[in-house]
Amino acid sequence: MKKRFLFLLVSSMIAIFIGTGCQRQTEELLSKNEIQDFLKWKLLTPDGVDIEVPGHGKKIRYIYANQVSFQKTGGTKGDSYEAPQGAILVKAVYSDRNASGKEKPSLTIMKKNSNHVLSQKGWLYFTMMPGEKPLLVQGRKCIGCHEAANEKHPYFDRNVNDSFRDYLFVPMHQYVQR
């Protein structure tokens, strides 16, 4: 598994350089309104995450999920999780621990919209720089690494049972009502 994960990390980093050209403006896919109050959503990483992820540097990350994300779907069983349509996860990235509150974070965003022609395995991936619009990310840049969340990996609870986690690293099944 470890080798495969490393391979994914390296190939994602290469894809980041190639992939930046594939971003496009996408107000209709994700409006600012849908995420404007994300700071009021459930915060899944209250202590912030600072485990180094290649390509992300030593930045501090906070992950928020909207209400829809916690609805149970047929695919959410045991420690498997399948996100409902309309689920949105926002990862807010700050330069360091002291910066949250003072600095506007840059965001990476995943929105579940399986029926959309541009979705990748059900998800639309976006980046959003402070004060700018969300940009859709196509190609392998994001999904190339997020595929690893569906198998054992070195983060959070490490997905020891190799369960399907719907491309999310945070163990969402822990928050879904049984």
Ligand code: HEC
């Ligand atoms: C090199 C691997 C890698 C790449 C590339 C990557 N991510 Fe992630 N992402 C992670 C990891 C690991 C986490 C778990 C939290 C953390 O460590 O920051 C995560 C967490 C997230 C989350 C919170 C939900 C979850 O899965 O836990 C979102 C949203 C997200 N990433 C979006 C993106 C977007 C959008 C892109 C592309 C611009 C991207 N990611 C590229 C590894 C990656």
